[in-house]
Amino acid sequence: MGIQFKVVTDCNAIRTTLTRRDLVPRIGRWWLAIQEYKFDVEYRAGHKMCRFLLEVLRKSPTDHEEREIHKNFVESNKRLYRRTDNGKKWVVPIDARRQVVSHFHDDRGHLSMDKTMAAISGLYWFSGMRRYLKKYISCCLPCLYNKEPGGKEPGYLHPIEKVAVPFDTLHVDHLGPFVKSKRKNTYLIVIVDAFTKFVFMKAVPSSKTGPLLNFLDTVIENFGVPRRIISDRGSCYTSKKFEAYCRNMNIKHVLNATATPRANGQVERYNRTILASLSASTDDEERWDMAVSRVRWGLNSTKNSSTEKSPYELLFGYEPRGVAESVLSNEIATEPIEERDLSAIRKQAKKVIDAKQGERKSKFDAHRYAGYEYKEGDQVMVRTQQTSNQGQSRKLLPKYSGPYVITNVLDHDRYVVKDVEGSSRSQRRYSGIVSLDKLKAFNVEVSSESDVESDTNEIEA
Numbered sequence: 099m100g101i102q103f104k105v106v107t108d109c110n111a112i113r114t115t116l117t118r119r120d121l122v123p124r125i126g127r128w129w130l131a132i133q134e135y136k137f138d139v140e141y142r143a144g145h146k147m148c149r150f151l152l153e154v155l156r157k158s159p160t161d162h163e164e165r166e167i168h169k170n171f172v173e174s175n176k177r178l179y180r181r182t183d184n185g186k187k188w189v190v191p192i193d194a195r196r197q198v199v200s201h202f203h204d205d206r207g208h209l210s211m212d213k214t215m216a217a218i219s220g221l222y223w224f225s226g227m228r229r230y231l232k233k234y235i236s237c238c239l240p241c242l243y244n245k246e247p248g249g250k251e252p253g254y255l256h257p258i259e260k261v262a263v264p265f266d267t268l269h270v271d272h273l274g275p276f277v278k279s280k281r282k283n284t285y286l287i288v289i290v291d292a293f294t295k296f297v298f299m300k301a302v303p304s305s306k307t308g309p310l311l312n313f314l315d316t317v318i319e320n321f322g323v324p325r326r327i328i329s330d331r332g333s334c335y336t337s338k339k340f341e342a343y344c345r346n347m348n349i350k351h352v353l354n355a356t357a358t359p360r361a362n363g364q365v366e367r368y369n370r371t372i373l374a375s376l377s378a379s380t381d382d383e384e385r386w387d388m389a390v391s392r393v394r395w396g397l398n399s400t401k402n403s404s405t406e407k408s409p410y411e412l413l414f415g416y417e418p419r420g421v422a423e424s425v426l427s428n429e430i431a432t433e434p435i436e437e438r439d440l441s442a443i444r445k446q447a448k449k450v451i452d453a454k455q456g457e458r459k460s461k462f463d464a465h466r467y468a469g470y471e472y473k474e475g476d477q478v479m480v481r482t483q484q485t486s487n488q489g490q491s492r493k494l495l496p497k498y499s500g501p502y503v504i505t506n507v508l509d510h511d512r513y514v515v516k517d518v519e520g521s522s523r524s525q526r527r528y529s530g531i532v533s534l535d536k537l538k539a540f541n542v543e544v545s546s547e548s549d550v551e552s553d554t555n556e557i558e559a
Contacts, residue, residue: 102136102137102138103135103136103137103138104137104138104139104140105137105138105139105140106140106142106147107139107140107141107142108141108142108143108144108146108147109141110141112139115129169181171189172186174186177189180223182223184220187219187220187221187222187223188221188222188223189222189223189224190222190223190224192224195224195230196234198218198222199214199218199230199231199234202214202217202218203231203234203235203238204238204240208238208240208241208244208245210235211231211232211235214231214235215227215228215231218231233541236539236541237541242479242498242500242538242540242541243479243496243497243498243499244496244497244498245497246481246497247538250465250466250467251465251466251467251535252466252467252468252469252470252511252534252535253466253468253469253511253533253534253535254459254462254463254466254468254511255360255458255459255462255463255466256509256510256511257455257458257459258292258328260292260293260448260451260452260455261293262293262444262445262447262448263293263444264291264293264294264296264321264412264413265291265293265321265322265324266292266293266324266325266326267291267292267293267324267325267326267327267328268289268290268291268292268317268324268326268327268328269289269290269292269327269328269329269362269364269365270287270288270289270310270314270327270328270329270335270365271287271288271329271330271362271365271366271369272285272286272287272288272305272310272332272334273285273286273287273288273369273372273373274286274305275305276383276386276387277383277384277386278384279301279384279385279386279387279388280384280385281301281387282303283301283302283303283387284302284303284304285301285302285303285304285305286299286300286301286302286372286387286390287299287300287301287302287309287310287313288365288368288369288372289313289314289317289365290364290365290368291409291413292328292364293412293444293447293448293451294405294409294412294413294447295364295402295404295405295409295412296398296409296410296412296413297368297394297397297398297409298313298317298394299372299390299393299394300313300316300390301386301387301390305332305333305334306334307334307337307339307340308339310334310340311339311340311343314343318347323347323348323349324349325349325350326349326350326351326352327344327349327350327351327352328352328354328361328362328364329351329352329353329354329362330353330354330359330362331353331354331356331530331531335351335353336353353531354531355512355531355532355533355536356480356530356531356532356533356536357481357483357536358533358535358536361533368397371397372393372397375389375393375396375397376389376390376393379392379393395420397409398410399417399418399420403454404450404451404454405447405450405451406447406450407443407447411438411443412443412444412447415438415440415443416438466535469511469534469535470534470539472504472507472513472534472537472539473504473507474504474505474506474507475503475504476503476504476539477500477501477502477503477504477518477539477540478500478501478502478503478504478513478515478532478537478538478539478540479498479499479500479501479502479537479538479539479540480498480499480500480502480515480530480532480536480537481497481498481536481537481538482495482496482497482498482499498538500540501518501540502515502516502517502518502528502540503515503516503517503518503519508531511533511534511535512531512532512533512534513531513532513533513534513537514529514530514531514532515528515529515530515531515532515537516528516529517529
C-alpha cells in the first residue's frame with residue numbers, strides 16, 4: 099500500500115481501459131477495487147515479453163531443492179527422461195498420458211491397476227502416475243459394467259428388531275412355481291411370524307394378488323392384524339391392490355431391496371426347509387400340495403433353533419400332541435401337563451433371539467466393511483441378476499447396469515435409485531430400492547489434465 103510500481107503486460111486492452119469513459123460494469127468494478135494502489139501500466143509486445151521472460155528464467159538461480167530435482171532428469175534426442183534405479187524412463191507429456199494409459203490398459207484386456215502400473219512404469223514416468231491410473235481405471239466403462247470389486251463387500255448386517263409379541267411382524271413370500279398339481283396349484287404362499295416362527299402355508303393356482311389377499315384375510319381373521327408385513331418386490335406385493343389392502347388395514351408394508359433376500363431371511367430360511375421336506379414327502383410331482391399340511395405341522399411342532407422353543411409353545415403356551423404321541427400315551431405313563439407362564443417363556447425366547455442375532459451379525463460383519471455413504475444426486479451402477487437368453491453365455495454378460503441416480507437415502511444402507519434424466523434404456527423408467535453391496539460408483543471420465551497440479555507439488559519415483 100502506497101508503494102509505486104509498474105505493471106508490464108502484453109495485453110493492450112488493460113492499458114486502454116485507463117482512458118476509456120464507458121466500461122463494462124464488471125470491468126469498472128474491477129478497476130475501482132484496485133484504485134487504492136499506485137501503479138503504471140506499460141504495454142510490451144508478446145514476442146518481446148517472451149524473450150524477456152526466458153532470459154530472466156535462464157539467469158535466475160535455483161535453490162538446492164530445485165537443483166536436486168534437476169539431477170533426476172536428462173535430455174536425449176530432444177526427449178526428456180527421468181533417471182531411476184532401473185534406468186531411464188521417458189517423461190510422458192500431459193497430452194500423451196491418456197494415450198499411453200489407454201494402450202496399456204484398454205488394449206491389453208483391461209487388466210488390474212497393479213498389473214497396468216507395472217507395465218507402464220517399466221518404460222514411462224510422469225508425476226502422479228499411480229493416482230492418474232487409479233482414476234482412469236475407475237472411470238473405464240468396460241470395467242464399470244463387467245468387473246466386480248474383489249475383497250470384502252460393503253455394508254453390515256442390520257437385524258430386524260423382534261418384539262416379544264406374536265403377529266407384530268409377518269414375513270411373506272411365494273414359493274414356486276411347481277408342477278401344476280391335480281388340484282391346479284402351482285405356487286405355495288408362506289407366511290412366517292417373526293417372533294414365534296409360526297408358519298402358515300397355502301397352495302394356490304397363481305402368484306397373483308387375489309389368492310394372496312384371501313389367505314391373508316384367513317390369517318388375520320384368526321390371529322389379528324399385524325403391525326408390519328415384510329416381502330420381496332414381486333408383482334403381487336407391489337400391485338396397487340396390495341398397497342390399498344395394507345393401507346386400509348393400517349399395516350406398514352416393507353419391501354426388500356432388490357436382489358437382497360437376507361432382508362426377508364425369516365421366510366427364505368423356511369423356504370429351503372419346505373422345499374427339501376416337500377421333495378422328500380411325495381413321490382408324485384402332481385400331488386406335492388397334498389404334503390403341505392404335514393410339512394406345516396412338522397415345522398410348527400418342532401423346536402426352532404432361533405428360539406429354542408417350538409412355534410406352537412411360543413404362540414399357545416403348550417406343546418401339541420401329534421398322532422404318535424397320542425397313541426403312545428395309552429402305553430406310557432406321562433406326567434400331567436403343567437401350567438406354564440407364557441409371558442416368561444416369551445421373555446426367555448426374546449433373550450435367545452437377541453443373542454442369536456448378535457452372533458449372526460458378528461459373523462456376517464467379519465467379512466464386511468462400512469462402505470461408501472452415497473448422497474442424493476450421486477450416480478451409481480447397480481449389480482444385475484444375470485439371466486442369459488438362448489445363444490448367450492451368462493458368464494460374459496455385463497455384471498452391472500446403469501448409470502442411475504440416487505434420489506433418496508434410506509436407513510440400513512438402502513438407497514432409492516432411478517434412471518438418469520434423459521436416459522432411454524426402456525420405455526418404462528427404472529425405480530427401485532437397492533442395498534449398498536449392490537451399488538458401485540459411476541465416475542466421470544478422466545481427462546488428460548487430471549492431477550496436473552501434482553506436477554508442481556509432488557515428484558514420485
